[in-house]
Amino acid sequence: MFTREIIDDAFVIETARLELRWPRLADARAVERLAGDKAVAEMTAQIPHPYPPGTAEGFIYEARRANADGKALTLALAPRGRRCELMGAISLRRSAAGEPEIGYWLGTPFWGCGFATEAVRALVDTAFTHSEARAIVASVRVVNPASRRVLEKCGFHADGAGLLPFPARGGVFPVDHLRLERRIWESLKGWTNPLFVGLAVRERTADAACLVSSAEPSPALSGGEP
Numbered sequence: 001m002f003t004r005e006i007i008d009d010a011f012v013i014e015t016a017r018l019e020l021r022w023p024r025l026a027d028a029r030a031v032e033r034l035a036g037d038k039a040v041a042e043m044t045a046q047i048p049h050p051y052p053p054g055t056a057e058g059f060i061y062e063a064r065r066a067n068a069d070g071k072a073l074t075l076a077l078a079p080r081g082r083r084c085e086l087m088g089a090i091s092l093r094r095s096a097a098g099e100p101e102i103g104y105w106l107g108t109p110f111w112g113c114g115f116a117t118e119a120v121r122a123l124v125d126t127a128f129t130h131s132e133a134r135a136i137v138a139s140v141r142v143v144n145p146a147s148r149r150v151l152e153k154c155g156f157h158a159d160g161a162g163l164l165p166f167p168a169r170g171g172v173f174p175v176d177h178l179r180l181e182r183r184i185w186e187s188l189k190g191w192t193n194p195l196f197v198g199l200a201v202r203e204r205t206a207d208a209a210c211l212v213s214s215a216e217p218s219p220a221l222s223g224g225e226p
Helices: 025-035 055-069 115-129 145-153 182-191
Strands: 011-014 018-021 072-079 088-094 100-106 135-141 157-166 171-181 200-203
Touching: 011 115, 018 115, 025 055, 025 088, 055 072, 055 088, 072 115, 088 115, 100 115, 115 135, 115 145, 115 182, 135 145, 135 157, 145 171, 171 182
Parallel strands: 100 135
Antiparallel strands: 011 018, 011 200, 018 072, 072 088, 088 100, 135 171, 157 171
C-alpha cells in the first residue's frame, strides 16, 4: 500500500503536538486502559468492552505484522517528544471495496483539544504522499457527530449512508460514509492551518521518557482497531 520507508518500525510522523509511531508491546497496558473505556469502544466495530486481558498484545502483534507486510498501517499516537506515552491509535487499511480506509480512536483523557484532527490530517498527508491512492474513505456511526466533524475538518465529504457489521458490538449499525479524493486534498494543502505546518516525516529510533497532560472531541471511528 505504501512506499518502502513506511514499512520500517523506525518510521515516525511528527506534527506540531504529536508523534505517530509503530505500536509496541510496551503499549499494551495503556491500550487496555484507554481503548477499554466504554465511551471509546462503543463507537468502534472491533474494540471489545469489557476489554479482555491479553487482547492488547494480540492487537499490537497483528498491527506490526500488517505494517511490515505493507498490507496496512497502524500507528500509535503519542505526545511529541514523549513517545512512550500512548494516547490512542490510527490506521489505514483496505476497505471491502479495496480503497484505503481510515480508522482511529483516542483515549478519553485526550478529548477536546483537536488531537484527533491533527492525527487524521497527518496520516492523510502521509498516505497521499507515499502511495498512489486516489481517495481515502471512512465510516462513522450516525450517533458519533464529533468523529464526523473531525473528518470534515480534514476535507472529507459525505458519501452516502448504510449499515455495517460491528462485531464487537454484536450487531449491524447505521453509519455515515465519508470520502476524500486526492484532487480535493491537493487543493486544500495550501490552506493548511499553521498548527499543522510543522508536519515532518522522519525515520529514527525512539527515545525519551513520556508524560502528557491533555488532548480532542469524541474521536472513535467505526473502523478503529483495538
